[in-house]
Amino acid sequence: MILLSSTPPLLSFTHTHCNINLQSCNREIIKPPNMANHSAKPTFPLMMRLKFFIGSFMLKRVMRSDGTINRRLLSLLDPKIPAAPAASPVSSSDVSVDPSRDLWFRLFVPSSSTAQKLPLITYFHGGGFSCFSPHSKSCHELCRALAARIPAVVASVNYRLAPEHKYPCQYDDGFDALKFINDANRDVLPPCADLRRCFLAGDSAGGNIAHHVAVRAGLDGIELAGIVAVQPFFGGEERTEAEVRLAKGPVLTAEGADALWRMFLPAGADRNHAAVNVFGGGGGDERVRSVEFPRALVVVGGADPVQDWQRRYAEGLKRCGKQVELVEYANAFHGFYAFQDLPEFEFLLRDVRAFINKH
Numbered sequence: 001m002i003l004l005s006s007t008p009p010l011l012s013f014t015h016t017h018c019n020i021n022l023q024s025c026n027r028e029i030i031k032p033p034n035m036a037n038h039s040a041k042p043t044f045p046l047m048m049r050l051k052f053f054i055g056s057f058m059l060k061r062v063m064r065s066d067g068t069i070n071r072r073l074l075s076l077l078d079p080k081i082p083a084a085p086a087a088s089p090v091s092s093s094d095v096s097v098d099p100s101r102d103l104w105f106r107l108f109v110p111s112s113s114t115a116q117k118l119p120l121i122t123y124f125h126g127g128g129f130s131c132f133s134p135h136s137k138s139c140h141e142l143c144r145a146l147a148a149r150i151p152a153v154v155a156s157v158n159y160r161l162a163p164e165h166k167y168p169c170q171y172d173d174g175f176d177a178l179k180f181i182n183d184a185n186r187d188v189l190p191p192c193a194d195l196r197r198c199f200l201a202g203d204s205a206g207g208n209i210a211h212h213v214a215v216r217a218g219l220d221g222i223e224l225a226g227i228v229a230v231q232p233f234f235g236g237e238e239r240t241e242a243e244v245r246l247a248k249g250p251v252l253t254a255e256g257a258d259a260l261w262r263m264f265l266p267a268g269a270d271r272n273h274a275a276v277n278v279f280g281g282g283g284g285d286e287r288v289r290s291v292e293f294p295r296a297l298v299v300v301g302g303a304d305p306v307q308d309w310q311r312r313y314a315e316g317l318k319r320c321g322k323q324v325e326l327v328e329y330a331n332a333f334h335g336f337y338a339f340q341d342l343p344e345f346e347f348l349l350r351d352v353r354a355f356i357n358k359h
Helices: 046-062 071-077 137-149 169-183 205-220 241-245 254-264 284-289 307-319 343-358
Strands: 011-016 090-098 103-110 118-124 153-158 193-203 226-230 296-303 324-333
Touching (some): 090 137, 103 169, 118 137, 118 169, 137 153, 169 193, 169 205, 205 226, 284 307, 296 307, 307 324, 324 343
Parallel strands (some): 011 324, 193 226, 226 296
Antiparallel strands (some): 103 153
16 A cells, blocks of 8 residues: 655655656566456465465454454454564553553554664554454554564554444544644654654554544644545445455445444444545534644555545545545555555555655
8 A cells, every 4th residue: 555846746646566657756666467457356376365364264253243242252363462672673661541442552663773862653544443452463464564674663552342342432532642642742752753754654544543533633733744544444335346346355345334334333323424535525524624734644445345435535525625546556456555465565664664764
């Protein structure tokens, strides 16, 4: 998943993986032959398809038909990683914000950071608002990689999960964690953290949370240098072309996405709720236009059923006068960043690093 003059264009597109430079991104890119156009269905190696099948099978067992989560079974499928000691290449520690709601964050600090100021990334993990945490293996490893490769100080937030805690709990927790970091930084952050370069980031549902937290931050006067939304989880009642074409996944299916929205949204709400369809007529344009919303990097996958909503999100930001960079990885399925052996994982680290260092 990632402008030319001193007044850069508001929206620039890069299709990662046609030996051409698109607009002002100055990046040479090659599109794989099996993704020659957006209407093609992606193909994956046999072992990858097997992993998809097993994951889909287990997810159906975790998500009960009554709209609840089998937390006991999920805990068996979600290995946790302990915080790493200071001697590690990237140390990590857990910082409590509000024990009454289990609000905390895992702080990742590169060991080579003592001689330089580093950007600070407040990160929100994915999982459909209902699964995972900062010490889940895939979340921990992604944030550790970001901390090491950008390099940056990363604060990965543990927020309350649906369906036990519905909208807007996740947004409340995300904003309160950001305020805690911003207000108490001398006590909880290492000296190398540069609050002048504070970014929000998140994948999937975490990208959704990052957007809504950024709007609240703008209303509260908290300055942000940028937002990184990796395959952000948005939607609407309308079925887009990609949702129809990729209804069976891989990884995220249209049926599964609908179930996740039902668990997250308040009773009686549909997918045109402002939390889901942020520029769908529920005042999203006015909210974004009225605040100091930071520059955004939006990462899209060509095998992600949510991709059309992600493009609409970038277009909505542009319509509101905000600066946006849209990056697409043609073969990336939803959640590709959990597979660090995929080439797209390296593309992601490269593009996030370029975006953050540029701003």
